Amino acid sequence: MSKQKFVDTNIQSWQYLEQFPGTQILPLAEPVPEGSIHQLRMKKDTVIPVHYHPCDEYVYVIEGIIETGGKECKAGTFWFTPANTKNGSHKAITDVELITIRLGAMGVFEGERKS
Numbered sequence: 001m002s003k004q005k006f007v008d009t010n011i012q013s014w015q016y017l018e019q020f021p022g023t024q025i026l027p028l029a030e031p032v033p034e035g036s037i038h039q040l041r042m043k044k045d046t047v048i049p050v051h052y053h054p055c056d057e058y059v060y061v062i063e064g065i066i067e068t069g070g071k072e073c074k075a076g077t078f079w080f081t082p083a084n085t086k087n088g089s090h091k092a093i094t095d096v097e098l099i100t101i102r103l104g105a106m107g108v109f110e111g112e113r114k115s
Helices: none
Strands: 023-029 037-043 057-063 064-067 071-074 078-081 090-092 096-100
Touching: 057 064, 064 096
Parallel strands: none
Antiparallel strands: 023 037, 037 096, 057 078, 057 096, 064 071, 064 090
């Protein structure tokens, strides 16, 4: 029998993302294989370069201000990026916290090679 799963984000350990200094991630769930629902923190002036995901991605800004695709997004902003569409760059204008839902593999970031 399946049952609900609860995650108390107040007591979970955040993980540093070494490839993006100034970022921390808190995994919440894997809705599909290689997919992710997670919270992401970015320190002010942190930049995640342009990238592409081979799947749809949904982002909600919990707090702070982030610039993405030339648009400034404040707390309460939600955006959707279809699969294989240019995503970013993302620049934290202030400290920012996001919820991201990615329905598949991570993809490739600018400056990385596909394997």
